[in-house]
Amino acid sequence: MKSHDLENRIAAALRQRLLAAPAELRAMATAEMVDWQAPEFESEKAQQEAMHSLLRACIDARAVIFGRSADNALGNEERVPQAHRKLRWSVASERLLALDRAIAVGIRAGRILRQRGLKPTITTTERVDLATGEIILTRAELRFRRRVADRRAA
Numbered sequence: 001m002k003s004h005d006l007e008n009r010i011a012a013a014l015r016q017r018l019l020a021a022p023a024e025l026r027a028m029a030t031a032e033m034v035d036w037q038a039p040e041f042e043s044e045k046a047q048q049e050a051m052h053s054l055l056r057a058c059i060d061a062r063a064v065i066f067g068r069s070a071d072n073a074l075g076n077e078e079r080v081p082q083a084h085r086k087l088r089w090s091v092a093s094e095r096l097l098a099l100d101r102a103i104a105v106g107i108r109a110g111r112i113l114r115q116r117g118l119k120p121t122i123t124t125t126e127r128v129d130l131a132t133g134e135i136i137l138t139r140a141e142l143r144f145r146r147r148v149a150d151r152r153a154a
Contacts (some may be wrong), residue, residue, distance in 0.1 A: 018065075022110050025103065028058035031124065031139055032138045034140050036143070039145070041146065054106055057102045061102040061106070064098045064099045118146060123140070125138050
């Protein structure tokens with residue numbers, strides 16, 4: 001199999017798996033630029049741990065998507081060197097497994113945040129690539145706000 005075909009198949013599998021991710025994680029993993037804002041209110045230790053868990057899941061997913069090390073997912077260095085030809089299949093499966101783990105952690109962190117009264121929100125900016133007509137996510141910003149419970153349902 002040609003390396004270009006393999007890379008296309010890997011990219012398609014990653015996109016497919018990202019569909020299962022929460023919107024916040026999906027946006028933070030695929031945007032060209034990302035940022036996050038700490039809440040402007042005090043939070044308890046469990047809330048802080050869940051926020052950091054969600055942020056780490058976003059960083060891990062971003063590292064998988066952009067092919068960088070997790071410690072450098074925000075893009076301060078060059079991409080990780082290409083693996084040797086024999087290792088490409090194992091590298092591909094590792095990337096898929098790493099994305100699955102990041103999604104699971106993100107889902108769990110989101111559930112804990114909701115249980116603790118917080119809601120992650122995402123603000124995005126998009127642009128249209130004039131050459132291909134595709135919509136490109138240029139910026140994603142993750143914030144946390146207090147969750148307002150609907151008191152009408154009793």
